[in-house]
Amino acid sequence: MSLPVLVIGNKNYSSWSLRPWLLLRHFGxxxxxxxxxxxxxxxADGVRHHSPTGKVPALHDGGVHVWDSLAICEYANERWLDGKGWPQDRESRALARAAAAEMHSGFVALRTQLPMNSRRTPDAYRWDAAAQRDIDRVQDLWRQLREAHAGDGDFLCGGFGIVDAMYAPVAIRFEGYGVEVDATARAYMQALFALPALREWREAAAAETESVAATDAVRAPL
Incomplete structure:
Protein backbone atom coordinates (compact mmCIF):
# COMPACT_ATOMS: atom_id res chain seq x y z
CA MET A 1 0.00 0.00 0.00
CA SER A 2 1.44 3.37 -1.01
CA LEU A 3 2.05 6.11 1.50
CA PRO A 4 0.08 9.37 1.45
CA VAL A 5 1.86 12.19 -0.34
CA LEU A 6 2.14 15.71 1.11
CA VAL A 7 3.00 18.39 -1.43
CA ILE A 8 4.75 21.37 0.16
CA GLY A 9 6.72 24.48 -0.71
CA ASN A 10 10.18 25.52 0.48
CA LYS A 11 10.57 24.76 4.17
CA ASN A 12 12.16 28.14 4.76
CA TYR A 13 9.20 30.12 3.44
CA SER A 14 6.02 28.04 3.33
CA SER A 15 4.16 28.56 6.59
CA TRP A 16 1.03 26.84 5.30
CA SER A 17 3.04 23.76 4.35
CA LEU A 18 4.60 23.58 7.81
CA ARG A 19 1.27 23.21 9.58
CA PRO A 20 0.10 19.81 8.30
CA TRP A 21 3.68 18.57 7.89
CA LEU A 22 4.37 19.25 11.58
CA LEU A 23 1.17 17.56 12.71
CA LEU A 24 1.84 14.44 10.64
CA ARG A 25 5.50 14.20 11.65
CA HIS A 26 4.83 14.84 15.34
CA PHE A 27 2.30 12.02 15.50
CA GLY A 28 4.47 9.65 13.52
CA ALA A 44 3.02 26.80 -11.57
CA ASP A 45 3.54 23.82 -13.84
CA GLY A 46 4.24 21.51 -10.93
CA VAL A 47 1.50 22.61 -8.57
CA ARG A 48 -1.31 22.26 -11.13
CA HIS A 49 -0.85 18.50 -10.97
CA HIS A 50 -1.48 18.52 -7.21
CA SER A 51 -3.76 21.40 -6.22
CA PRO A 52 -6.81 22.97 -7.90
CA THR A 53 -6.03 26.27 -6.17
CA GLY A 54 -2.48 26.46 -7.48
CA LYS A 55 -1.21 26.60 -3.90
CA VAL A 56 0.53 24.32 -1.43
CA PRO A 57 0.12 22.26 0.64
CA ALA A 58 -1.93 19.45 -0.80
CA LEU A 59 -2.39 15.89 0.42
CA HIS A 60 -3.03 12.78 -1.67
CA ASP A 61 -4.11 9.67 0.20
CA GLY A 62 -5.14 7.05 -2.32
CA GLY A 63 -8.20 8.50 -4.02
CA VAL A 64 -8.62 11.28 -1.44
CA HIS A 65 -7.27 14.71 -2.36
CA VAL A 66 -7.20 17.57 0.18
CA TRP A 67 -5.71 20.99 -0.69
CA ASP A 68 -5.99 23.23 2.38
CA SER A 69 -3.78 23.25 5.50
CA LEU A 70 -6.55 23.12 8.09
CA ALA A 71 -8.57 20.64 6.05
CA ILE A 72 -5.51 18.39 5.79
CA CYS A 73 -5.09 18.56 9.56
CA GLU A 74 -8.75 17.67 10.06
CA TYR A 75 -8.46 14.78 7.62
CA ALA A 76 -5.32 13.51 9.35
CA ASN A 77 -7.06 13.74 12.71
CA GLU A 78 -9.83 11.45 11.50
CA ARG A 79 -7.70 9.19 9.34
CA TRP A 80 -4.65 8.53 11.52
CA LEU A 81 -4.78 10.33 14.89
CA ASP A 82 -7.96 8.84 16.35
CA GLY A 83 -9.08 12.36 17.36
CA LYS A 84 -5.87 13.24 19.23
CA GLY A 85 -5.42 16.40 17.18
CA TRP A 86 -8.05 18.21 19.24
CA PRO A 87 -8.61 18.29 23.03
CA GLN A 88 -10.93 15.58 24.30
CA ASP A 89 -12.96 17.99 26.44
CA ARG A 90 -15.77 19.57 24.40
CA GLU A 91 -15.29 23.13 25.71
CA SER A 92 -11.52 23.00 25.22
CA ARG A 93 -12.02 21.53 21.78
CA ALA A 94 -14.34 24.39 20.82
CA LEU A 95 -11.80 26.98 21.98
CA ALA A 96 -8.97 25.23 20.14
CA ARG A 97 -11.01 25.09 16.94
CA ALA A 98 -11.90 28.79 17.23
CA ALA A 99 -8.26 29.72 17.76
CA ALA A 100 -7.13 27.58 14.82
CA ALA A 101 -9.81 29.08 12.57
CA GLU A 102 -8.82 32.61 13.63
CA MET A 103 -5.27 31.88 12.50
CA HIS A 104 -6.50 30.31 9.30
CA SER A 105 -8.59 33.30 8.26
CA GLY A 106 -7.11 36.25 10.12
CA PHE A 107 -3.96 38.14 11.11
CA VAL A 108 -3.50 39.46 7.58
CA ALA A 109 -1.24 42.36 8.60
CA LEU A 110 1.00 40.06 10.62
CA ARG A 111 1.28 37.52 7.81
CA THR A 112 1.91 40.22 5.19
CA GLN A 113 4.42 42.36 7.03
CA LEU A 114 6.25 39.53 8.82
CA PRO A 115 6.37 36.86 6.12
CA MET A 116 7.62 33.40 6.99
CA ASN A 117 11.42 33.21 6.77
CA SER A 118 12.86 30.55 9.04
CA ARG A 119 16.46 31.59 8.35
CA ARG A 120 15.82 35.20 9.35
CA THR A 121 17.50 36.85 12.35
CA PRO A 122 16.25 40.03 14.03
CA ASP A 123 17.29 43.46 12.84
CA ALA A 124 15.84 46.96 13.15
CA TYR A 125 12.92 46.23 10.80
CA ARG A 126 9.57 47.24 12.30
CA TRP A 127 5.95 46.85 11.30
CA ASP A 128 2.94 49.13 11.48
CA ALA A 129 0.16 49.45 14.05
CA ALA A 130 -2.11 46.96 12.28
CA ALA A 131 0.52 44.24 12.47
CA GLN A 132 1.18 45.10 16.11
CA ARG A 133 -2.52 44.69 16.87
CA ASP A 134 -2.32 41.22 15.33
CA ILE A 135 0.75 40.45 17.43
CA ASP A 136 -1.03 41.61 20.57
CA ARG A 137 -4.10 39.56 19.72
CA VAL A 138 -2.02 36.41 19.19
CA GLN A 139 -0.41 36.85 22.59
CA ASP A 140 -3.79 37.50 24.25
CA LEU A 141 -5.10 34.30 22.68
CA TRP A 142 -2.08 32.26 23.72
CA ARG A 143 -2.38 33.59 27.26
CA GLN A 144 -6.11 32.76 27.41
CA LEU A 145 -5.56 29.18 26.29
CA ARG A 146 -2.49 28.57 28.43
CA GLU A 147 -4.22 29.92 31.55
CA ALA A 148 -7.21 27.67 30.89
CA HIS A 149 -4.93 24.63 30.63
CA ALA A 150 -2.29 25.38 33.26
CA GLY A 151 -0.79 22.15 34.47
CA ASP A 152 -2.10 20.11 31.53
CA GLY A 153 1.05 20.38 29.41
CA ASP A 154 3.25 22.91 27.64
CA PHE A 155 1.06 23.65 24.64
CA LEU A 156 -2.00 25.82 24.10
CA CYS A 157 -4.51 23.23 25.28
CA GLY A 158 -2.10 20.98 27.15
CA GLY A 159 -0.73 18.43 24.70
CA PHE A 160 0.39 19.30 21.20
CA GLY A 161 -2.42 19.38 18.64
CA ILE A 162 -3.79 21.03 15.54
CA VAL A 163 -4.10 24.45 17.15
CA ASP A 164 -0.37 24.39 17.93
CA ALA A 165 0.47 23.33 14.38
CA MET A 166 -1.48 26.36 13.18
CA TYR A 167 0.52 28.75 15.36
CA ALA A 168 3.99 27.22 14.96
CA PRO A 169 4.83 29.49 11.98
CA VAL A 170 3.84 32.50 14.08
CA ALA A 171 6.39 31.50 16.71
CA ILE A 172 9.05 31.33 13.99
CA ARG A 173 8.01 34.79 12.78
CA PHE A 174 8.15 36.24 16.29
CA GLU A 175 11.66 34.89 16.80
CA GLY A 176 12.99 35.87 13.39
CA TYR A 177 11.69 39.43 13.47
CA GLY A 178 12.60 40.04 17.12
CA VAL A 179 9.03 40.56 18.32
CA GLU A 180 8.87 41.41 22.01
CA VAL A 181 6.72 38.80 23.73
CA ASP A 182 5.49 38.20 27.25
CA ALA A 183 6.60 35.36 29.51
CA THR A 184 3.69 33.11 28.51
CA ALA A 185 4.43 33.49 24.80
CA ARG A 186 8.15 32.95 25.38
CA ALA A 187 7.58 29.71 27.27
CA TYR A 188 5.14 28.48 24.65
CA MET A 189 7.55 29.29 21.83
CA GLN A 190 10.32 27.39 23.61
CA ALA A 191 8.03 24.36 23.91
CA LEU A 192 7.32 24.49 20.18
CA PHE A 193 10.98 24.92 19.24
CA ALA A 194 11.89 21.91 21.39
CA LEU A 195 9.65 19.58 19.37
CA PRO A 196 11.81 17.12 17.41
CA ALA A 197 9.56 17.50 14.37
CA LEU A 198 9.85 21.28 14.34
CA ARG A 199 13.61 21.06 14.85
CA GLU A 200 13.76 18.75 11.83
CA TRP A 201 11.79 21.22 9.69
CA ARG A 202 13.94 24.18 10.74
CA GLU A 203 17.19 22.30 10.13
CA ALA A 204 15.98 21.42 6.64
CA ALA A 205 14.94 25.06 6.08
CA ALA A 206 18.41 26.24 7.11
CA ALA A 207 19.99 23.85 4.61
CA GLU A 208 17.90 25.05 1.67
CA THR A 209 19.75 27.16 -0.87
CA GLU A 210 16.78 28.69 -2.74
CA SER A 211 15.77 32.29 -2.17
CA VAL A 212 12.46 34.14 -2.46
CA ALA A 213 13.75 37.62 -3.10
CA ALA A 214 10.64 39.55 -2.01
CA THR A 215 10.61 37.82 1.38
CA ASP A 216 14.34 38.08 1.96
CA ALA A 217 14.07 41.81 1.19
CA VAL A 218 11.83 42.41 4.25
CA ARG A 219 14.55 43.93 6.38
CA ALA A 220 15.49 47.23 7.95
CA PRO A 221 16.92 49.71 5.42
CA LEU A 222 20.70 49.96 5.44
Whole structure:
Protein backbone atom coordinates (compact mmCIF):
# COMPACT_ATOMS: atom_id res chain seq x y z
CA MET A 1 0.00 0.00 0.00
CA SER A 2 1.44 3.37 -1.01
CA LEU A 3 2.05 6.11 1.50
CA PRO A 4 0.08 9.37 1.45
CA VAL A 5 1.86 12.19 -0.34
CA LEU A 6 2.14 15.71 1.11
CA VAL A 7 3.00 18.39 -1.43
CA ILE A 8 4.75 21.37 0.16
CA GLY A 9 6.72 24.48 -0.71
CA ASN A 10 10.18 25.52 0.48
CA LYS A 11 10.57 24.76 4.17
CA ASN A 12 12.16 28.14 4.76
CA TYR A 13 9.20 30.12 3.44
CA SER A 14 6.02 28.04 3.33
CA SER A 15 4.16 28.56 6.59
CA TRP A 16 1.03 26.84 5.30
CA SER A 17 3.04 23.76 4.35
CA LEU A 18 4.60 23.58 7.81
CA ARG A 19 1.27 23.21 9.58
CA PRO A 20 0.10 19.81 8.30
CA TRP A 21 3.68 18.57 7.89
CA LEU A 22 4.37 19.25 11.58
CA LEU A 23 1.17 17.56 12.71
CA LEU A 24 1.84 14.44 10.64
CA ARG A 25 5.50 14.20 11.65
CA HIS A 26 4.83 14.84 15.34
CA PHE A 27 2.30 12.02 15.50
CA GLY A 28 4.47 9.65 13.52
CA UNK A 29 2.30 9.40 10.41
CA UNK A 30 4.41 8.05 7.54
CA UNK A 31 4.14 10.01 4.30
CA UNK A 32 6.07 10.85 1.17
CA UNK A 33 6.99 14.47 0.56
CA UNK A 34 7.01 16.41 -2.69
CA UNK A 35 8.66 19.82 -2.44
CA UNK A 36 7.87 22.48 -5.05
CA UNK A 37 10.01 25.60 -5.15
CA UNK A 38 8.06 28.78 -4.57
CA UNK A 39 8.50 31.80 -6.84
CA UNK A 40 10.09 29.76 -9.63
CA UNK A 41 8.94 29.18 -13.24
CA UNK A 42 8.44 25.50 -12.53
CA UNK A 43 6.15 26.00 -9.56
CA ALA A 44 3.02 26.80 -11.57
CA ASP A 45 3.54 23.82 -13.84
CA GLY A 46 4.24 21.51 -10.93
CA VAL A 47 1.50 22.61 -8.57
CA ARG A 48 -1.31 22.26 -11.13
CA HIS A 49 -0.85 18.50 -10.97
CA HIS A 50 -1.48 18.52 -7.21
CA SER A 51 -3.76 21.40 -6.22
CA PRO A 52 -6.81 22.97 -7.90
CA THR A 53 -6.03 26.27 -6.17
CA GLY A 54 -2.48 26.46 -7.48
CA LYS A 55 -1.21 26.60 -3.90
CA VAL A 56 0.53 24.32 -1.43
CA PRO A 57 0.12 22.26 0.64
CA ALA A 58 -1.93 19.45 -0.80
CA LEU A 59 -2.39 15.89 0.42
CA HIS A 60 -3.03 12.78 -1.67
CA ASP A 61 -4.11 9.67 0.20
CA GLY A 62 -5.14 7.05 -2.32
CA GLY A 63 -8.20 8.50 -4.02
CA VAL A 64 -8.62 11.28 -1.44
CA HIS A 65 -7.27 14.71 -2.36
CA VAL A 66 -7.20 17.57 0.18
CA TRP A 67 -5.71 20.99 -0.69
CA ASP A 68 -5.99 23.23 2.38
CA SER A 69 -3.78 23.25 5.50
CA LEU A 70 -6.55 23.12 8.09
CA ALA A 71 -8.57 20.64 6.05
CA ILE A 72 -5.51 18.39 5.79
CA CYS A 73 -5.09 18.56 9.56
CA GLU A 74 -8.75 17.67 10.06
CA TYR A 75 -8.46 14.78 7.62
CA ALA A 76 -5.32 13.51 9.35
CA ASN A 77 -7.06 13.74 12.71
CA GLU A 78 -9.83 11.45 11.50
CA ARG A 79 -7.70 9.19 9.34
CA TRP A 80 -4.65 8.53 11.52
CA LEU A 81 -4.78 10.33 14.89
CA ASP A 82 -7.96 8.84 16.35
CA GLY A 83 -9.08 12.36 17.36
CA LYS A 84 -5.87 13.24 19.23
CA GLY A 85 -5.42 16.40 17.18
CA TRP A 86 -8.05 18.21 19.24
CA PRO A 87 -8.61 18.29 23.03
CA GLN A 88 -10.93 15.58 24.30
CA ASP A 89 -12.96 17.99 26.44
CA ARG A 90 -15.77 19.57 24.40
CA GLU A 91 -15.29 23.13 25.71
CA SER A 92 -11.52 23.00 25.22
CA ARG A 93 -12.02 21.53 21.78
CA ALA A 94 -14.34 24.39 20.82
CA LEU A 95 -11.80 26.98 21.98
CA ALA A 96 -8.97 25.23 20.14
CA ARG A 97 -11.01 25.09 16.94
CA ALA A 98 -11.90 28.79 17.23
CA ALA A 99 -8.26 29.72 17.76
CA ALA A 100 -7.13 27.58 14.82
CA ALA A 101 -9.81 29.08 12.57
CA GLU A 102 -8.82 32.61 13.63
CA MET A 103 -5.27 31.88 12.50
CA HIS A 104 -6.50 30.31 9.30
CA SER A 105 -8.59 33.30 8.26
CA GLY A 106 -7.11 36.25 10.12
CA PHE A 107 -3.96 38.14 11.11
CA VAL A 108 -3.50 39.46 7.58
CA ALA A 109 -1.24 42.36 8.60
CA LEU A 110 1.00 40.06 10.62
CA ARG A 111 1.28 37.52 7.81
CA THR A 112 1.91 40.22 5.19
CA GLN A 113 4.42 42.36 7.03
CA LEU A 114 6.25 39.53 8.82
CA PRO A 115 6.37 36.86 6.12
CA MET A 116 7.62 33.40 6.99
CA ASN A 117 11.42 33.21 6.77
CA SER A 118 12.86 30.55 9.04
CA ARG A 119 16.46 31.59 8.35
CA ARG A 120 15.82 35.20 9.35
CA THR A 121 17.50 36.85 12.35
CA PRO A 122 16.25 40.03 14.03
CA ASP A 123 17.29 43.46 12.84
CA ALA A 124 15.84 46.96 13.15
CA TYR A 125 12.92 46.23 10.80
CA ARG A 126 9.57 47.24 12.30
CA TRP A 127 5.95 46.85 11.30
CA ASP A 128 2.94 49.13 11.48
CA ALA A 129 0.16 49.45 14.05
CA ALA A 130 -2.11 46.96 12.28
CA ALA A 131 0.52 44.24 12.47
CA GLN A 132 1.18 45.10 16.11
CA ARG A 133 -2.52 44.69 16.87
CA ASP A 134 -2.32 41.22 15.33
CA ILE A 135 0.75 40.45 17.43
CA ASP A 136 -1.03 41.61 20.57
CA ARG A 137 -4.10 39.56 19.72
CA VAL A 138 -2.02 36.41 19.19
CA GLN A 139 -0.41 36.85 22.59
CA ASP A 140 -3.79 37.50 24.25
CA LEU A 141 -5.10 34.30 22.68
CA TRP A 142 -2.08 32.26 23.72
CA ARG A 143 -2.38 33.59 27.26
CA GLN A 144 -6.11 32.76 27.41
CA LEU A 145 -5.56 29.18 26.29
CA ARG A 146 -2.49 28.57 28.43
CA GLU A 147 -4.22 29.92 31.55
CA ALA A 148 -7.21 27.67 30.89
CA HIS A 149 -4.93 24.63 30.63
CA ALA A 150 -2.29 25.38 33.26
CA GLY A 151 -0.79 22.15 34.47
CA ASP A 152 -2.10 20.11 31.53
CA GLY A 153 1.05 20.38 29.41
CA ASP A 154 3.25 22.91 27.64
CA PHE A 155 1.06 23.65 24.64
CA LEU A 156 -2.00 25.82 24.10
CA CYS A 157 -4.51 23.23 25.28
CA GLY A 158 -2.10 20.98 27.15
CA GLY A 159 -0.73 18.43 24.70
CA PHE A 160 0.39 19.30 21.20
CA GLY A 161 -2.42 19.38 18.64
CA ILE A 162 -3.79 21.03 15.54
CA VAL A 163 -4.10 24.45 17.15
CA ASP A 164 -0.37 24.39 17.93
CA ALA A 165 0.47 23.33 14.38
CA MET A 166 -1.48 26.36 13.18
CA TYR A 167 0.52 28.75 15.36
CA ALA A 168 3.99 27.22 14.96
CA PRO A 169 4.83 29.49 11.98
CA VAL A 170 3.84 32.50 14.08
CA ALA A 171 6.39 31.50 16.71
CA ILE A 172 9.05 31.33 13.99
CA ARG A 173 8.01 34.79 12.78
CA PHE A 174 8.15 36.24 16.29
CA GLU A 175 11.66 34.89 16.80
CA GLY A 176 12.99 35.87 13.39
CA TYR A 177 11.69 39.43 13.47
CA GLY A 178 12.60 40.04 17.12
CA VAL A 179 9.03 40.56 18.32
CA GLU A 180 8.87 41.41 22.01
CA VAL A 181 6.72 38.80 23.73
CA ASP A 182 5.49 38.20 27.25
CA ALA A 183 6.60 35.36 29.51
CA THR A 184 3.69 33.11 28.51
CA ALA A 185 4.43 33.49 24.80
CA ARG A 186 8.15 32.95 25.38
CA ALA A 187 7.58 29.71 27.27
CA TYR A 188 5.14 28.48 24.65
CA MET A 189 7.55 29.29 21.83
CA GLN A 190 10.32 27.39 23.61
CA ALA A 191 8.03 24.36 23.91
CA LEU A 192 7.32 24.49 20.18
CA PHE A 193 10.98 24.92 19.24
CA ALA A 194 11.89 21.91 21.39
CA LEU A 195 9.65 19.58 19.37
CA PRO A 196 11.81 17.12 17.41
CA ALA A 197 9.56 17.50 14.37
CA LEU A 198 9.85 21.28 14.34
CA ARG A 199 13.61 21.06 14.85
CA GLU A 200 13.76 18.75 11.83
CA TRP A 201 11.79 21.22 9.69
CA ARG A 202 13.94 24.18 10.74
CA GLU A 203 17.19 22.30 10.13
CA ALA A 204 15.98 21.42 6.64
CA ALA A 205 14.94 25.06 6.08
CA ALA A 206 18.41 26.24 7.11
CA ALA A 207 19.99 23.85 4.61
CA GLU A 208 17.90 25.05 1.67
CA THR A 209 19.75 27.16 -0.87
CA GLU A 210 16.78 28.69 -2.74
CA SER A 211 15.77 32.29 -2.17
CA VAL A 212 12.46 34.14 -2.46
CA ALA A 213 13.75 37.62 -3.10
CA ALA A 214 10.64 39.55 -2.01
CA THR A 215 10.61 37.82 1.38
CA ASP A 216 14.34 38.08 1.96
CA ALA A 217 14.07 41.81 1.19
CA VAL A 218 11.83 42.41 4.25
CA ARG A 219 14.55 43.93 6.38
CA ALA A 220 15.49 47.23 7.95
CA PRO A 221 16.92 49.71 5.42
CA LEU A 222 20.70 49.96 5.44
Missing amino acids: VAFDEVRLLLDTPGF
